[in-house]
Amino acid sequence: MDGSPSDQDQAPASVSELLDRLDGLGATLPKRLGQCADYLRHNIHLVAVSTVADLSAGAGVQPSAFMRFCQALGFSGFSEMQALFRAEYRELRPDYAERLSQLRERGEEDPEGLAASFAEAGHKSLVSLMNGLASEKLGAACRLLAAAGTIHLVGLRRAFAIVSYMGYMLDKMEVPTVIHRTSGQIESDHAIRPGDALFAVSFTPFSQETLQLAARTAERGIPVVALSDTADCPLREAAKVLLIAREVDVGAFRVPTAAMTLATSLAVAVGGMRKDRLTIRSNGSKME
Amino acid sequence: MDGSPSDQDQAPASVSELLDRLDGLGATLPKRLGQCADYLRHNIHLVAVSTVADLSAGAGVQPSAFMRFCQALGFSGFSEMQALFRAEYRELRPDYAERLSQLRERGEEDPEGLAASFAEAGHKSLVSLMNGLASEKLGAACRLLAAAGTIHLVGLRRAFAIVSYMGYMLDKMEVPTVIHRTSGQIESDHAIRPGDALFAVSFTPFSQETLQLAARTAERGIPVVALSDTADCPLREAAKVLLIAREVDVGAFRVPTAAMTLATSLAVAVGGMRKDRLTIRSNGSKME
DNA sequence: GCCGATTTGGAATATCTATTCCATCAACGG
DNA sequence: CCGTTGATGGAATAGATATTCCAAATCGGC
Structure with missing residues (x-):
């Protein structure tokens, strides 16, 4: 005692x-x-x-x-x-593993079995995301976006969910953001001004609109950060940084779990960095 | 031997x-x-x-x-x-658990640490999704949506990512789908016709627009299926079935992993059921 | 209700794993 | 350079844990 x-x-x-x-x-x-x-x-x-x-x-x-x-x-x-x-x-897994394996056995006909398969795939996607994350690339992506005036987001079809969520988060953090949902690129190009940055999301099969907007923006010397599901995607050339989030499929379908997680992390990190920058500025002590 | x-x-x-x-x-x-x-x-x-x-x-x-x-x-x-x-x-976790814990220690300043925290939260969200899934409710939701003429989707702010992905999937499976993105409800109400169904997604804090559209639709006797992050959400009254997907937060932020997984499962299940129905019909053997 | 086959419980044993011990070795201060 | 202190390797031991064995119980067919 x-x-x-x-x-x-x-x-x-x-x-x-x-x-x-x-x-x-x-x-x-x-x-x-x-x-x-x-x-x-x-x-x-x-x-x-x-x-x-x-x-x-x-x-x-x-x-x-x-x-x-x-x-x-x-x-x-x-x-x-x-x-x-x-x-x-x-x-960590009270009765989870149990249910999951039971449900998965029930096959992918049954809605609950399907959910189990997608949940399982989600776990795997997250594991592979974290295993494959290159630290420098993520950091570089954050810095590029944090340094930009306005952040422009583009992503169509299945990628649209990603940019729409990212746009929501950035907006909540008061980061100037525009979501480009259009295919008519007339306005898009001019809206993206020097000092801005573009975040482009595209998965196989890639949408031409996204690729072309990214390419034209890069040509104008405006930094492009890209998110895709494969390293040899056409965005690779336009992008200063290409982030990869691979998803595990269930049959012909997938949930964009890894991409969503990565995009959210990026958004929150960028939001944090910009806030820091503002704070420092308003203190007058340092200029970036 | x-x-x-x-x-x-x-x-x-x-x-x-x-x-x-x-x-x-x-x-x-x-x-x-x-x-x-x-x-x-x-x-x-x-x-x-x-x-x-x-x-x-x-x-x-x-x-x-x-x-x-x-x-x-x-x-x-x-x-x-x-x-x-x-x-x-x-x-399953080669060097995954390792990285995750190292990164999480690094705190949520660093982008990679953030990603680790969100990944961890994603795992937990999926676990709790599967533990809490009520089989009957999911099945009922599928049946309601599969029986509908057109499926109408509504969800604003953070919920919009969910409906946009769901819309994409349903469309890919050739299920008639409309995403209601408007707040001006003028057209929405009339577009939703008897025989259709509404799928409404809303998380705390709830958007009035979504709640009201759901309420008005329910009043007209059109079935509403809802997805939320809490059981005592205002959609409960309008909805014939209320599905719950709770997410684990990281600070003030979250990734809609569980909701996305649930929504995708639902979409795929509905797509499957409708296809079956069509097949049976065209065989002429059975009518639903 | 008896007989053979199968299953069961529990104790005996073999194997494997954790833990301790001690002789040797390296580091450090005087 | 010697003596003390602490670290190290390896073998010895104690303790779990898996595995086997067999007598007793149960079951099924006749």
């Missing part, structure tokens, strides 16, 4: 608490335990389904070292730590 | 193969093994992170019975079966 001094010695109660503590220990750990920390950070998902032997081998240390590592984190041993991961894993 | 006749005795190579085999064995299993099968079907997600003792206790049988069950499925024992589940788990 007394001995224990600060906090070091009680075990983390959740995975994110554990990660915090890992950061806290930082570089104070001896070499081998440091290797364990590194490996853990990069392979959290393995803990629930692996043995100390597996993990220590992965980290390139002896099992005993890994054991000491667990204790350094505040656990009594590996088993206690693993229990944490297993518990968290169980919680 | 020959006895083994057909196929019964080689182990399944994937979880879905295993589920197939489970269905195959069907009711031929003795009582205790039947219990195991039931329990397994409802708790597949537990296999990777549990022991035979846990699982057999859950199923209400002796460990030895569970053991025999594994063997009946074609595995050499429990460990071999568990290995399958663990392998599949590892594959």
